[in-house]
Amino acid sequence: MSSKLLEVKNLAASFKTERGLMKAIDGISFYAQENEILGIVGESGCGKSVTCQSVLRLYDEKHLVKLEGEILFDGENLLKYSEKEMEHIRGGAISMVFQDALSALNPVMKIGDQIVEGILLHHKELSKAEAKERALNILEQVGIPAFRERFEQYPHELSGGMRQRIMIAIALVCGPRILIADEPTTALDVTIQAQIMNLIVRLKEEMGMSVILITHDLAVVAETCDRVVVMYLGQIVEEADVKELFLHPAHPYTRGMMMSIPSMSEEKPERLYVIQGTVPLLSQIPSGCRFAPRCEYATQRCREAMPELEELENGHKVRCFMAQR
Numbered sequence: 001m002s003s004k005l006l007e008v009k010n011l012a013a014s015f016k017t018e019r020g021l022m023k024a025i026d027g028i029s030f031y032a033q034e035n036e037i038l039g040i041v042g043e044s045g046c047g048k049s050v051t052c053q054s055v056l057r058l059y060d061e062k063h064l065v066k067l068e069g070e071i072l073f074d075g076e077n078l079l080k081y082s083e084k085e086m087e088h089i090r091g092g093a094i095s096m097v098f099q100d101a102l103s104a105l106n107p108v109m110k111i112g113d114q115i116v117e118g119i120l121l122h123h124k125e126l127s128k129a130e131a132k133e134r135a136l137n138i139l140e141q142v143g144i145p146a147f148r149e150r151f152e153q154y155p156h157e158l159s160g161g162m163r164q165r166i167m168i169a170i171a172l173v174c175g176p177r178i179l180i181a182d183e184p185t186t187a188l189d190v191t192i193q194a195q196i197m198n199l200i201v202r203l204k205e206e207m208g209m210s211v212i213l214i215t216h217d218l219a220v221v222a223e224t225c226d227r228v229v230v231m232y233l234g235q236i237v238e239e240a241d242v243k244e245l246f247l248h249p250a251h252p253y254t255r256g257m258m259m260s261i262p263s264m265s266e267e268k269p270e271r272l273y274v275i276q277g278t279v280p281l282l283s284q285i286p287s288g289c290r291f292a293p294r295c296e297y298a299t300q301r302c303r304e305a306m307p308e309l310e311e312l313e314n315g316h317k318v319r320c321f322m323a324q325r
């Protein structure tokens, strides 16, 4: 059993909004082990990005009012770190790739210079020439053709897939121990998506790091992740080994998501299953189980009391009264 490199305990994040204080995530606990790919899945708005941005404290200070809980990295609580110490962690030991590479890159700075800047920020001992050498190496490693020429280009001169590779290069150039990838392929077309996912998996193996992969796409999860956390409306509702999750999904929400994937094996596919209703607003969080209003199995008890996230067996946890019996 490998050790817990990152352990998030009881994390909650509240934002100040026009409608008052909103808790976007509430009581989130999970961990990432050395050398594994942990998937975080759930519908839009369930708090996947807030969770990961909170880990690196990337929130907008004007809006985020409160961050509670513990974020243990190598046993140290990152929530106790100063902003200066966090700057050292970000892009150093823990780095992140975002969904939209174009807006994450600086449009008026050459690609090579952006990578060199990242290197020098974390390695003041390196000369410019050494940093450039390292930048060229990483461009080659992430599969940029004609990387010496690309080094001198601006972001708008590259395709979406190439820009995402540049983002991955920037994230990996300082040899992070954890890479957080927030929907890294959503903006790309399907063949490029597969290439980028394969690249992340290959680099994870080569560099021996852990990856936290946020995605909507259960097919990507099945193919790449070792363990999975399922989120619904700011909470974790299920957690399991990837095989266990796909063989025995225990939460009605997880099962609903799986039933909404089209199957290639059926000759005449029936109409796809759709989870009824939509995710409620944060200002209208239902009492009891948050999924109850959309759940076909919900009973009076589900509408009144909140089930805990409880272990069924072997690390498979679920937040559902029906599954726990």
Ligand SMILES: Nc1ncnc2c1ncn2[C@@H]1O[C@H](COP(=O)(O)OP(=O)(O)OP(=O)(O)O)[C@@H](O)[C@H]1O
Binding pocket: 015, 016, 017, 022, 024, 042, 043, 044, 045, 046, 047, 048, 049, 050, 051, 060, 063, 064, 282
């Ligand atoms: N700066 C903010 N101020 C107020 N509310 C916010 C802020 N950022 C996020 N939220 C709210 O927090 C909730 C979770 O958002 P988050 O972006 O984490 O969802 P997500 O699971 O990443 O969704 P998606 O799949 O669409 O990326 C949403 O209800 C969102 O409106």
Ligand SMILES: [Mg+2]
Binding pocket: 048, 049, 050, 182
């Ligand atoms: Mg998101």
